[in-house]
Every structure is written in structure tokens, then in C-alpha cells.
């Protein structure tokens with residue numbers, strides 16, 4: 413029930429508050445009213461039929477960088 | 491966007507080696523790291539992450555399953571109503587098998603109560619449009635689910651026969667109270683990735699300030715969880731506990747403002763009973779006065795039973811939820827208590843610890 417899943421926005425209806433998301437080959441109806449400035453192609457976390465947050469590409473890279481930094485610290489012995 | 495990279499076996503291996511060789515070896519004691527999200531337990535079991543950790547690092551599931559902390563009092567009350575009045579109850583599939591004092595929703599359904607499963611509040615509202623009787627959505631879940639409930643009530647055109655029975659709960663205050671009362675203890679806290687998306691991270695600062703506990707938010711891929719564990723161990727080793735964001739691609743420090751506004755508009759926080767843990771102040775989302783026309787508790791004069799039973803004899807869910815024992819220490823586990831015929835709530839939901847362990851094969 414609480415499982416949030418990353419899905420891609422494939423359609424936004426005229427109302428702006430709902431549309432269709434896709435993930436793992438499955439398409440689903442989804443509400444977007446908690447997120448501003450959403451575009452088709454954006455990734456969102458979908459939870460109980462509602463997108464709760466956008467996944468930011470830039471931040472995803474930063475997230476990865478944080479992991480790399482932690483690992484680099486290891487390799488440098490610091 | 492390539493999100494699979496957060497499951498890259500090479501990265502996962504390196505993280506686990508760094509935890510082992512660099513951080514845990516510097517700590518000469520057992521470190522207890524708690525997470526408070528059923529989905530984290532699901533990831534930990536699914537990816538076998540406990541096997542990748544050194545002996546002295548224990549990851550424990552805390553009170554992170556909303557179904558498991560929903561009191562029998564509320565389940566009994568709504569089932570009584572469903573059996574005595576011409577109403578339809580809708581709720582999430584995870585709730586159906588959860589035992590109340592005498593009945594679960596599923597058993598009440600077999601006795602003639604009109605109880606339907608839905609995937610979301612939106613489905614529940616749609617179903618109501620084609621129904622002539624009052625439809626009551628039994629709304630369970632932490633802030634991640636409470637926010638969609640609030641937004642739906644604000645933004646959608648809602649039929650007059652739609653009502654809500656809220657058992658939504660607010661995580662940060664609940665966990666803080668349990669920590670303060672000494673019911674749970676831990677050396678580090680993995681913050682719930684999606685609940686914290688809504689609440690933001692600031693609410694966790696007082697865990698650091700008052701208890702000196704490192705708090706790191708985490709996503710749900712293998713590398714996400716290991717990263718949070720690694721960051722917590724680094725904080726322990728450097729003696730600088732703080733709130734850190736290990737799930738930057740989704741969580742903002744401030745949280746989701748729109749969701750917070752919707753929650754504040756629709757709900758206020760009242761004291762709530764957490765199953766087996768007792769009453770905790772300001773942790774239950776109840777409908778504000780402007781939304782009371784949706785409130786099933788008020789509109790149907792809900793009467794609470796005084797003799798409700800939270801856990802059946804022998805069920806140790808209360809201790810499992812607090813992270814004080816593992817499911818293996820319950821002698822009913824996998825013998826008399828299985829997902830097909832659960833005795834306690836922790837064996838029902840995909841977020842329940844007993845269910846996760848059972849599905850993950852921890853049945854020896």
C-alpha cells in the first residue's frame with residue numbers, strides 16, 4: 413500500500429491535475445496535484461494513485477556523486 | 491534517466507566493503523540502526539542486505555507499517571457499522587486480512603458486510619459515484635497517503651455520499667514519542683524516503699538535538715539503503731550526528747510544500763492509538779471543521795468498543811514493531827501465523843515485518 417514507485421509521465425490531461433504514468437511496461441492513471449511544473453517525460457514517485465514528488469535528474473546525479481565520494485574516501489584511504 | 495544505477499552490483503559491493511573495512515571495524519560494539527518504513531524492510535529483505543553487513547551492524551525494522559499500527563478499536567468500530575447499517579466500506583487491500591478483536595474486514599465481508607478493496611482514494615471516490623448508499627473510505631497510511639487524501643478532498647468534485655474514516659498517522663511525532671518514552675532505542679535512524687518527501691527533513695532535527703541520533707534519509711534501491719548505513723556509521727565515527735539527505739533525487743529538506751499545505755488545510759493532529767503502543771499525542775490526522783461533512787466518525791456517530799484486543803494471545807507484534815524482537819522470536823511465526831491465515835497485523839501487509847521475513851524465506 414505504501415510502496416512508492418518511480419514512473420514516467422506520458423500524458424497530462426487538460427485539467428493539469430491528472431494524467432497517465434508508465435513504469436515497468438504498465439500504464440496507470442495518476443494525480444499530479446501535489447507537483448508544480450510537471451512535463452511529459454518527467455519522472456515521479458507514485459504513491460496510492462498520486463505523484464508525491466518529482467525525481468530531479470540533476471539531483472539524481474548528485475545522489476550518485478555522494479555515493480562516489482563516500483567510496484573514493486575509501487580508495488584514497490582518507 | 492538511469493535509475494538502475496542505484497542497483498548496480500559493483501556499487502553495492504563497494505558500499506558494503508566500505509561499511510565493513512572502513513567504518514564498522516572502527517566501532518567495537520554492536521550498532522543498532524533502525525528504519526521506520528515498511529518499504530525499507532521490503533528492500534532489505536529483497537536485496538538480502540543484512541547478509542552484506544558486518545556482524546556488529548544490526549538493521550532493525552521499527553514502527554513503519556501503517557496497517558500494523560492501526561488500532562483494533564478502529565477496525566472493530568468500522569466493522570460494527572458495516573454489519574449494522576446499509577453502508578459500503580472501501581479500503582486498501584492490505585487492510586482486508588488484518589484481524590480486529592473478533593473479525594477482519596474479510597471475515598465481516600463473508601458475514602454480509604459490504605466491503606470493497608480500492609487502490610487509492612480516487613478509486614474510492616469513483617466507486618461512490620455509482621453507489622446509492624453511503625461509501626466510507628477507511629483511510630489508513632502515514633503522511634505519504636494522508637497527503638493524497640487531503641488533496642483529493644480539496645481538488646475533486648466529491649459525491650455527497652462519500653465519507654472518510656481517518657486512521658492516517660504522522661510518523662515523526664510518533665517515533666519521537668516512542669524514543670522519548672524509552673520504548674524504542676537505536677544508534678542511528680534511517681529516515682523514511684517517501685514519508686520524508688512530504689514532511690521534509692527539518693522535523694527530524696530534534697532527534698539529533700535531543701538524543702544525538704544520526705538521521706539519514708534513504709531511497710529504496712540497494713545502494714540507497716547501504717549509503718544511508720554508511721553515512722550513519724561515518725557520523726558515529728566522527729562524533730557529529732546530524733540530519734543528512736541520502737535520497738537527494740527525491741527529497742527536499744523543506745519537504746513538499748503543496749502537500750503540507752493540503753494536509754494543514756484538511757486535517758489537524760489529534761491524539762491517536764497506535765496498535766499495541768498506546769495513545770500518542772498529535773499523531774492522528776482528523777478532519778478539520780471545514781471538512782467535517784466527510785467525517786464518518788461524526789456523521790455516523792461511531793461508537794468505540796472499550797474491550798478491544800490489539801494482539802491475540804501469543805502474538806508479539808507489539809515487540810516486533812518496536813524492533814525489540816525479530817519475527818523468528820515469536821513462536822507462532824510461520825507455524826500458526828502465516829500470510830494466508832495471519833494472527834497479527836505484522837503478517838498481513840507487504841510492509842509488515844513478519845510478512846516481509848516470511849516472503850523473504852526467513853522461515854527456519
Ligand code: SF4
Nearest residue numbers: 806807820827834844
Ligand atoms: S509472527 Fe504472527 S503472531 Fe507472531 S508477532 Fe508476527 S504477526 Fe504476531
